[in-house]
Amino acid sequence: METEQSILERCDLWGCIQCGKCTGGCPMAFKTTLNIRRLIYEALIEGAVDPSGMEELWDCTTCGTCVLRCPKEVEPADMIVALRTVLVDGGVIPPTIRDALTSVFRYGNPSLMPPDERADWAEGLGVKNIADGADVLYFVGCIPSYDDRAQKVAKALVKVFQKADVDFGILGVEEKCCCSEVRRVGEEGLFEYMVEEQQELFGKYNVQRIVTTSPHCYNTFKNEYEGLDIEVQHYTQFVAELVNEGKLTFSGELDKVVTYHDPCFLGKQNDIFDEPREIIQSIPGVEFREMDRIRDRSLCCEGGGGRMWCEGSNPEERLATSRFEEVLSVGADIMAVACPFCLLTFELAAKAGGYEEKVQVLDILELVAEVI
Amino acid sequence: MAASLVIGAGIAGMQAALDVADAGFKAYLVEKEPSIGGRMAQLDETFPTLDCSSCILTPKMVSVGGHPNIELLTYSEVIEVEGNAGHFEVKVRKKPRYIDVMKCTACGICAENCRLTGRIDSEFNVGMGKRGAAYVPFPQAVPLKYTIDAKRCLMIQRGKCGKSPPCRDACPADAIDFEQQEEIVELEVAAIVVATGFDPFDAHLKPEYGYGIYDNVITGLQFERLSSASGPTFGELKLNDTNIEDVVFIQCVGSRDRNLGNPYCSRVCCMYTAKQAHLVREKLPDAQISVFYTDIRAFGKGFEEFYDRVREERVRYRRGNPSEIYKRGDRLVVRAEDTLLGKPVEVEADLVVLAVGLVPREDAQAVVGLLGLSRSEDGFLKEAHAKLQPTDTEVEGIFLAGCCQGPKDIPDAVAQAKASAASAIVIMSQFTKNPASGED
Numbered sequence: 183m184e185t186e187q188s189i190l191e192r193c194d195l196w197g198c199i200q201c202g203k204c205t206g207g208c209p210m211a212f213k214t215t216l217n218i219r220r221l222i223y224e225a226l227i228e229g230a231v232d233p234s235g236m237e238e239l240w241d242c243t244t245c246g247t248c249v250l251r252c253p254k255e256v257e258p259a260d261m262i263v264a265l266r267t268v269l270v271d272g273g274v275i276p277p278t279i280r281d282a283l284t285s286v287f288r289y290g291n292p293s294l295m296p297p298d299e300r301a302d303w304a305e306g307l308g309v310k311n312i313a314d315g316a317d318v319l320y321f322v323g324c325i326p327s328y329d330d331r332a333q334k335v336a337k338a339l340v341k342v343f344q345k346a347d348v349d350f351g352i353l354g355v356e357e358k359c360c361c362s363e364v365r366r367v368g369e370e371g372l373f374e375y376m377v378e379e380q381q382e383l384f385g386k387y388n389v390q391r392i393v394t395t396s397p398h399c400y401n402t403f404k405n406e407y408e409g410l411d412i413e414v415q416h417y418t419q420f421v422a423e424l425v426n427e428g429k430l431t432f433s434g435e436l437d438k439v440v441t442y443h444d445p446c447f448l449g450k451q452n453d454i455f456d457e458p459r460e461i462i463q464s465i466p467g468v469e470f471r472e473m474d475r476i477r478d479r480s481l482c483c484e485g486g487g488g489r490m491w492c493e494g495s496n497p498e499e500r501l502a503t504s505r506f507e508e509v510l511s512v513g514a515d516i517m518a519v520a521c522p523f524c525l526l527t528f529e530l531a532a533k534a535g536g537y538e539e540k541v542q543v544l545d546i547l548e549l550v551a552e553v554i
Numbered sequence: 555m556a557a558s559l560v561i562g563a564g565i566a567g568m569q570a571a572l573d574v575a576d577a578g579f580k581a582y583l584v585e586k587e588p589s590i591g592g593r594m595a596q597l598d599e600t601f602p603t604l605d606c607s608s609c610i611l612t613p614k615m616v617s618v619g620g621h622p623n624i625e626l627l628t629y630s631e632v633i634e635v636e637g638n639a640g641h642f643e644v645k646v647r648k649k650p651r652y653i654d655v656m657k658c659t660a661c662g663i664c665a666e667n668c669r670l671t672g673r674i675d676s677e678f679n680v681g682m683g684k685r686g687a688a689y690v691p692f693p694q695a696v697p698l699k700y701t702i703d704a705k706r707c708l709m710i711q712r713g714k715c716g717k718s719p720p721c722r723d724a725c726p727a728d729a730i731d732f733e734q735q736e737e738i739v740e741l742e743v744a745a746i747v748v749a750t751g752f753d754p755f756d757a758h759l760k761p762e763y764g765y766g767i768y769d770n771v772i773t774g775l776q777f778e779r780l781s782s783a784s785g786p787t788f789g790e791l792k793l794n795d796t797n798i799e800d801v802v803f804i805q806c807v808g809s810r811d812r813n814l815g816n817p818y819c820s821r822v823c824c825m826y827t828a829k830q831a832h833l834v835r836e837k838l839p840d841a842q843i844s845v846f847y848t849d850i851r852a853f854g855k856g857f858e859e860f861y862d863r864v865r866e867e868r869v870r871y872r873r874g875n876p877s878e879i880y881k882r883g884d885r886l887v888v889r890a891e892d893t894l895l896g897k898p899v900e901v902e903a904d905l906v907v908l909a910v911g912l913v914p915r916e917d918a919q920a921v922v923g924l925l926g927l928s929r930s931e932d933g934f935l936k937e938a939h940a941k942l943q944p945t946d947t948e949v950e951g952i953f954l955a956g957c958c959q960g961p962k963d964i965p966d967a968v969a970q971a972k973a974s975a976a977s978a979i980v981i982m983s984q985f986t987k988n989p990a991s992g993e994d
Contacts, residue, residue, distance in 0.1 A: 197812075199810075199848060199849075200848075200893055201806075201848040201874065201875035201893070202848075202873070202874040202875055202877075202890060202891035202892075202893040203874075203875040203876070203877045203890075203891075204877075204891075205877075205891035205893075205898055206874060206875065206876055206877030206878075206889055206890040206891040206898060207762070207877030207878055207889070208877075208898070211891065211898040212898050212900075217891075217896060217898075219891060219893060220896055247877070251762060251877050251878075252813070253806070253810055253811040253812060253813055253814075253875070254810075254812055255812045255813060474880055474881045475880050477761065478761040478762055479761065479762055479764065479878050479879075479880055
């Protein structure tokens with residue numbers, strides 16, 4: 183009872199007028215039984231919600247649409263995380279999520295990968311360690327560090343940095359998970375522990391400026407690391423600056439039709455809509471076309487909120503699959519993304535849906551790297 | 555004769571001026587736009603009685619225009635106010651119309667010949683119709699005189715319009731005068747009624763509804779123009795070439811919204827939407843009409859009965875505040891949760907009408923600065939006491955009427971106007987009777 187009461191107060195649920203704007207905008211509401219408006223109602227009326235057995239709680243991607251749309255400044259997604267916390271504390275969670283959490287605690291990444299292989303992707307690229315001093319810390323993130331596909335994005339950013347003479351370094355094997363997703367699956371304790379570790383590390387190397395590959399790392403550093411007095415940028419912001427200041431110039435052309443998918447953690451949650459578009463549009467030869475559902479009305483890829491480690495209760499109908507129909511409808515050859523989660527979920531959906539031949543999923547950095 | 559200044563000539567300002575004038579005092583009625591009439595002139599029928607708005611408004615406009623005790627200062631702005639109750643000294647800037655109103659017969663030949671005619675969005679038709687640089691805002695304008703829009707006119711902006719400005723060449727009354735200058739008028743008044751009105755909420759600020767992206771998503775005020783016989787389609791519900799079969803209304807757009815800093819209820823949207831749903835039914839007997847709402851507020855005289863009537867006209871009220879609009883093929887899809895079903899729904903629509911709320915005017919702060927008033931938390935002008943002095947301000951001799959004080963419907967705006975006029979009359983009478991005031 184104590185816990186549920188604190189959910190009501192902490193998420194400020196008393197302000198809710200049950201308008202349904204949260205559920206109406208929830209990308210998952212149409213494909214699973216998740217109904218956040220009804221959960222809030224239950225909490226308001228019963229004073230408590232017992233989350234045990236609620237599989238649909240793991241469907242939430244924490245895309246933030248409900249928070250963005252709520253006219254009463256209630257934060258519905260917070261309630262889901264709070265209910266997940268109850269489940270995490272009780273130890274009843276999907277095994278894949280449990281494994282990911284254990285892995286983060288033990289190895290500093292959610293994928294059970296050896297920490298000493300974290301910087302293998304950078305071998306031979308001439309990337310220095312932040313210990314040697316640098317203007318910018320490039321915070322690579324777990325997926326771009328370990329995943330074959332996403333490593334290409336990290337390598338592309340290195341190429342961009344080098345081309346633009348940016349003095350940057352990485353944490354190498356010392357880099358650890360930012361824990362954005364750890365927090366979102368409800369493991370607040372581990373999040374706080376890792377935040378402290380991370381802060382110490384940043385302090386040790388006197389980091390002044392961070393550039394991230396992932397909007398998820400960016401978001402948590404910028405908005406959730408209390409007391410972090412370091413300038414944090416997503417790479418789209420950093421690279422757009424380079425382009426606009428003339429520090430990054432293009433030598434090639436990309437003769438393709440490109441469209442862009444807004445990542446939730448970059449767009450809806452942090453209002454970064456223009457920079458990615460500026461970069462794409464600056465690439466010589468590119469014809470940029472917008473889809474219908476963009477910016478504030480963008481559709482979630484279903485990769486956030488722990489969903490990289492957990493299928494959800496309706497794995498058949500992937501939102502990412504329906505997104506390809508939109509990509510095709512504008513006649514794009516390339517769907518550009520700016521988030522490692524989006525990259526992997528869309529690549530998977532392209533394979534599963536048979537879109538591979540028609541549409542290429544590429545990170546913006548990969549487009550840029552091709553023409554510099 | 556003691557006088558009052560009324561700022562703003564919408565329905566509230568007009569009523570205040572008429573009452574002051576009928577009581578035998580002088581009223582200076584200052585209006586920023588080329589015509590009096592305000593927002594009410596833009597409306598089609600009014601709730602809940604379905605009176606045609608311009609049919610009940612136009613006679614009042616004519617009375618105002620012809621009243622011997624009312625001096626109209628249209629296309630004018632108050633720029634300075636000094637003094638205090640009983641002795642306000644006011645400066646008004648009369649903007650040049652570039653047309654001699656003594657000569658203009660409103661024949662319209664200047665507009666016919668203006669090279670920009672059909673190329674400038676009509677404010678009166680909320681961007682759905684066009685006008686020229688020489689124009690009257692609407693046919694029933696008072697005064698019925700043409701104005702040249704200095705911001706757009708080629709002659710004024712560039713000093714040149716073809717070989718010779720065709721409006722001037724064509725005007726049979728020789729009324730066009732590009733040399734006209736602004737004029738500063740000084741007034742002495744005993745009391746001031748502020749009736750500066752509101753702005754409709756800018757629907758672009760709710761990007762989830764695609765306003766400005768989808769042509770068939772329009773605001774409530776645009777619907778009024780579309781439905782009005784004097785509007786761009788002469789009352790036919792027609793937008794581009796879409797055949798309208800499914801109409802969705804969305805309530806509370808820009809109201810009751812803390813995110814936007816508009817936490818208040820705009821008070822009129824529930825009823826204007828009910829009325830608009832009725833108008834759709836009248837014009838399109840077979841249309842599917844859905845109204846998405848969160849709560850229905852039908853608190854005024856005859857309102858609940860009207861709401862009953864509209865539902866019986868086969869209008870579907872669905873509880874839920876839609877979360878977004880997107881496109882499927884050529885059709886709009888409104889996505890919401892029907893909270894009574896507890897299910898997310900997608901409703902296809904050919905026309906979506908956003909029931910935009912009322913917000914403080916963009917220039918509210920300037921008005922406040924000019925008159926030494928203050929604003930309440932919602933941004934509207936602040937009354938002296940929310941309960942017992944709802945039309946007084948903290949400044950003696952200055953009163954509020956209509957939507958500048960907060961959203962309200964026509965009868966409430968008129969009631970406030972009459973209250974403010976009575977207060978102004980009290981001040982004027984005191985100063986008329988008191989010989990020390992040196993008047994009369």
